[in-house]
Amino acid sequence: MRAAVFLAWALVAGTSGVPSPSPTPACPSGPFTRESDVLVVVHDAGESLGLQPPVEALLAAGYVVQALVLGEPATSLYCGSGLGTRGLQVLTLPQLGVDVEVLDGNTSRHQLLAPGQVASVVAQLAPRVLVTGMVYSMQAQIARGFRSDEAVYRVGFDDGFALWSNATLTAREFVEPLTSVEEVFVTAESIAEGIQALSTGAVVTTVTGSPTLNSWRSVAANQSQLEATRSSIYSQFPSLDSSLPLLVFAGGYGGSDYTASLEVFCNATVRLLHDLAFVFAPHPGYPSDFEASLFDTWGCGTDGNLVVLDNGDGSGSACGANDAWCTTADLVCASNGSLSEASTVGGQSLSVGRPHTYVSHFSDVFTEADLILNSPSVDSLVETLNITFRSQGFYVSPTEFKSAGVPLHASARVVARILQVISFSSVGGGGGMMMG
Structure with a gap:
């Protein structure tokens, strides 16, 4: 059975074909001044x-x-x-x-x-x-x-x-x-x-x-925390093979293009069962019920190389022992690479040396600079993750970032x-x- 984390209050996606937003937590605030x-x-x-x-x-x-x-x-x-x-x-x-x-x-x-x-x-x-x-x-x-x-x-x-x-x-x-x-x-x-x-x-x-790149680079610099995050993921989800490179799919908002990218990703994980391990991290502010139901329907994750995390307070995913919360930055920095339909996680991932691919035809300053590949089909995604990323040692030099003008x-x-x-x-x- 697919390993996943779900909290009791998580909203169930409706029939709109998009994830539903997480509920609002209590909100600390400084005293109001006009x-x-x-x-x-x-x-x-x-x-x-x-x-x-x-x-x-x-x-x-x-x-x-x-x-x-x-x-x-x-x-x-x-x-x-x-x-x-x-x-x-x-x-x-x-x-x-x-x-x-x-x-x-x-x-x-x-x-x-x-x-x-x-x-x-x-x-x-x-x-x-x-x-x-x-x-x-x-x-x-x-x-x-x-x-x-x-x-x-x-x-x-x-x-x-x-x-x-x-x-x-x-x-x-x-x-x-x-x-x-x-x-x-x-x-x-x-x-x-x-x-x-x-x-x-x-x-x-x-x-x-x-500015998010500053936060990501700070996370990446804390090596002991990265090791703890990675260790906690494997300990909580023993179905993941810790000897395999770990990749994170950063979830999006919804829509037909997003759903298509999820299906490509799902089928690729089945093809790469003995080669790579995968974590799905929902978009901040959204639970993962929508994506989890699709993965169940399509039959991926049943063999244990894909786990689906869930948002709790809207700001991170349950990723470790005792329901520890991890941001997308925590997860990607603790992994060997990332992928998404068309997320800013692409550039953020590159900034900390982790390769990224868009599971779509999306273009941005990084695809223009040949720093991020498009992998819109199952075959192209399998090749990118298991051949291109491997040949790069699952590493992209952050110094190449400048070629995108960022x-x-x-x-x-x-x-x-x-x-x-x-x-x-x-x-x-x-x-x-x-x-x-």
């Missing part, structure tokens, strides 16, 4: 996790920071981050008097507030710098709500590595024809060039890289630019509204 130095507005997992390292650094430096979390998985990721105990003000729309249920991104990314609701949010918040994710129409709408307030500098945070396209929601609602921000933080040089061309220079771009040390770059803006906006060039 004025702040920085307000981040987050919805999906990538931007939520990407902004946490800069937020942590700003809090440590004494700045007042707020996070407006728009539904899941942002709420679980920020409430479970511990940042609220360090002063971060974690805010929801209902707390601001806006009684609306934010739709999950799988349902729609185009949900909007009523004009009066936007005005209510804006009236209660007075940040110097607003940093918003760029995957959700409501985020663009809220950013535009601050447009008339010249004291607020609006920055978009594009956390992905996908090639820039003028046809996306990110382009249309944040850059042109709707311009919702003055500046965009991007992960790579080619993305900045795309924004500059679309906006004809009207929107400033800053190439920061991805700088490292992104958290420092993001924080430095935010503080520069705060300094410019302060009377007399001060350092922002410091906490006493």
Whole structure:
């Protein structure tokens, strides 16, 4: 029988063909103040996790920071981050008097507030710098709500590595024809060039890289913890052969392309029964019931070389003894490589020397630089994992990362630019509204 971890409250996927979000945990938060130095507005997992390292650094430096979390998985990721105990003000729309249920991104990314609701949010918040994710129409709408307030500098945070396209929601609602921000933080040089061309220079771009890479590299540097994580996985799931290389599939949101990638992955694990061991890690904020039911239907994992982990509090997977929680970074860094349909885990994995492949035709700055291969079929995936990865010794030099135009040390770059803006906006060039 397939080895898997399921908690009693895990939501069962419905008939929509997509995973269901995890429930919201209790949420520690710093005391509310109308004025702040920085307000981040987050919805999906990538931007939520990407902004946490800069937020942590700003809090440590004494700045007042707020996070407006728009539904899941942002709420679980920020409430479970511990940042609220360090002063971060974690805010929801209902707390601001806006009684609306934010739709999950799988349902729609185009949900909007009523004009009066936007005005209510804006009236209660007075940040110097607003940093918003760029995957959700409501985020663009809220950013535009601050447009008339010249004291607020609006920055978009594009956390992905996908090639820039003028046809996306990110382009249309944040850059042109709707311009919702003055500046965009991007992960790579080619993305900045795309924004500059679309906006004809009207929107400033800053190439920061991805702050999540800082977190991943810190995890990878803790060798004793990696060994403990790997050991706990094998001890909890004895069906996995510890003599085989271990690979992690990083789960996604859902949709037909995602389901197709899961089926390719499933069939490849059967072909590679005696060659490789596999762990499926669900997308942060989602349980794995959806994927587990598909794997059962397709008949993979029954021979023991695939285990399916489950999210508990929305921020990690049960991966070790005593229900220890592991983030995707913990799992990938403790493994020999990773794969996904089209996840930012691809670039994150490369940054710590672990090879990655997309089980799809997805293109990004790393496929363009020939650092990540596409493996959309069972045959191509088997070849990539068992021949190409093996020939590389399951290793990619992190120094090759630069060829994709993605700088490292992104958290420092993001924080430095935010503080520069705060300094410019302060009377007399001060350092922002410091906490006493």
